[in-house]
Amino acid sequence: MLCGKPDAEHVTQAVQRSDLSTAFIAYAHAAFCKQEDFEAYYEPLGVASSYLGLRQTIARRYFSGRLNFDAKTILARFVRGNLQGSGYLDSGSDSDAFYGGPGAH
Secondary structure (H helix, E strand, O other), rough: OOOOOOHHHHHHHHHHOOOOOOOHHHHHHHHHHHHHHHHHHHHHHHOOOOHOOOHHHHHHHHHHOOOOOHHHHHHHHHHOOOOHOOOOOEEEEEHHHHHHOOOOO
16 A cells, blocks of 8 residues: 655656656656645745646546546556556555665665
8 A cells, every 4th residue: 555655856866866857847746746745845946836737737638637646546557567566566655656666765
């Protein structure tokens, strides 16, 4: 079972470690972080990104408009194969799920 969410800095570090483009990082922050963490990260930067607006865009495009998606929902949608056997779900935290399983940090 997944619980908790990583803060925006953890999501940013995971994107950087994975050598992924940061062009759409605000979407990753909205997808994997709590609203409070998202706002705490973007407010000091003066960025007008809306947590709810970004989540609505993600929900419309990938989850039939359902806003209650979480890391488990995202992994189920986009990771091929058995999640239980892949190390994505057996540690009990979203951060392990997002970063690729136990010991992947």
